[in-house]
Amino acid sequence: MSLLSQILTILLNGLQQGAIYVLLAVGLSIILGTLKFVNFAHGALYLLGAYLGLFITTEVQLTNGMLPEWGITTFGLGLGFLAALLIVPLVTFVVGIVMERFVAKPFYDRPDTDQILVTFGLAVIFQEALRALIGGDSQSLPQPAWASGPIALPIIGNFPRWRLGVIVITALLVLFVYALVEYTDFGLIVRAGTMDSEMVRLLGIRLDRPYLVVFGIGAALAGIAGVVGGPLANVNPNIGTEQLVPAFLTVVIGGVGKIEGAVLAGLLLGTLQVLLIQTGFAAWNRVGIYVLAAVILLVRPQGLLGSEVDVE
């Protein structure tokens, strides 16, 4: 394997690893930037996405947990992966809207710490309820048949087709959200609301509805991240919390509220992790992303593409 193909492989794997962070961070970032709401339940939406994906795609035999004790031993609809890819975002969008109304909205005017407590609490409740019901075993979400196996790429050679699929799906979704925010009335109002929500209200525009949609979109992206990320690792009740911290790092490194920032930061973190893993420093890959985060935040506290930090 030539050096060039090695570098390209690392970059492509980094792109894929980063893609999951990007999907999570874009939603988290627009929710934090626009609604000023710190959502520690974002990882739980990823978890929900992964399990819904599992549930819709396959039928799983359950051995642990309360459901088998109650006589329910098979779990799932077996509709296939494409169905999951279409249904999960819709379901998580609705879950996001319900969360905005009943969890986030009552806490908009409360301190960040209260928001963290309530959302993290909610995430833990969901995670542990899931573990109690179906057990903590790792399940595998199979790759879609149409995208499994390798694909031959120039220079790089064989590359897992599904990893490429994750990159393409992420790119399309991020472009969609970016276009929504940059080029539509909705986006203009959301961006203006991010800068000065009081003034948008004084102009006579109500922000309730745009905020609801922002939360829904963020939740849907996290749900999709769970589905597309599922086949790349095991699915178990811990994956939500595991993804939460890198997702927040991505948001902070990229600059709160900036989609381009989330993309850049996600790709940086992903590529660094893959670089460390593939050059024999696998044990250091988690350490690496924190060091990178610390260095970037020391130099640019507002994040790579963030605006000046406004002290409120």
Next chain:
Amino acid sequence: MTVLQTDGLTKRFGGLTAVDEVDMSIDKGEGVSLIGPNGAGKSTFINLVTRRLEPSEGDIQFNEQSILGLDPHEVVQRGMSKSFQTASIFPDLSVEENAIIAALAAEHGSFRFNFLRHRNAYPEVTRVADEVLESVGLYEQRNATAKNLDYGNKRRLEIGIALAAEPDMLLMDEPTAGMSPEETESTVELIKEVKEELDLTFLLVEHDMEIVFDISDRIVVLNRGQVIAQGTPAEVQDDPAVQDAYLGGAEE
């Protein structure tokens, strides 16, 4: 036609009566200034009219309908627009986007906007925004980011934002506060021009007497919550009660 009318408008804070049975009316196309010494109740009056404060007594009619019970944003949608005391623009949006968002508010009301539509697909909104930028002299700079404008142009944009909502009445709360003499002069010119051009109805709150006498059709003088005089600039200038309120209040 009467645009704004208050009847016996009163606001009490505990034992203090900040606004005391004020009857005031503004006709369409009229430029009215509200003046008075500090603590006369000007800000309270504005906050009552914009529905940010609940009156203790009295009625407020806008376009001949009572606006009691409405939310502030609903008052804006009825056509009362306010240019703010503090610099209020959206700093990271372009000049044109600043105007568009105000025009959107007027055009679509609260949340009827179709959020999947490209905003330029709605020519009316862009047309209003561009016309307003034209009339406040910022059309050439419409693609600039708002925060990069100089102070005077920021205040012009602010007035532009208020105008883009196509208001039936514009409230201006010290529009020249913090401006240099040149900027003040050009803003005063701007207000005069816009009034002429759009037959604008406005209510201005201002400390600077020179400006007030320059651009008002009528002046209302408030002291201790009550209207003590009103009339043309010349009438008000010669009114002994007004001179007393400004100069002689401390004698007793």
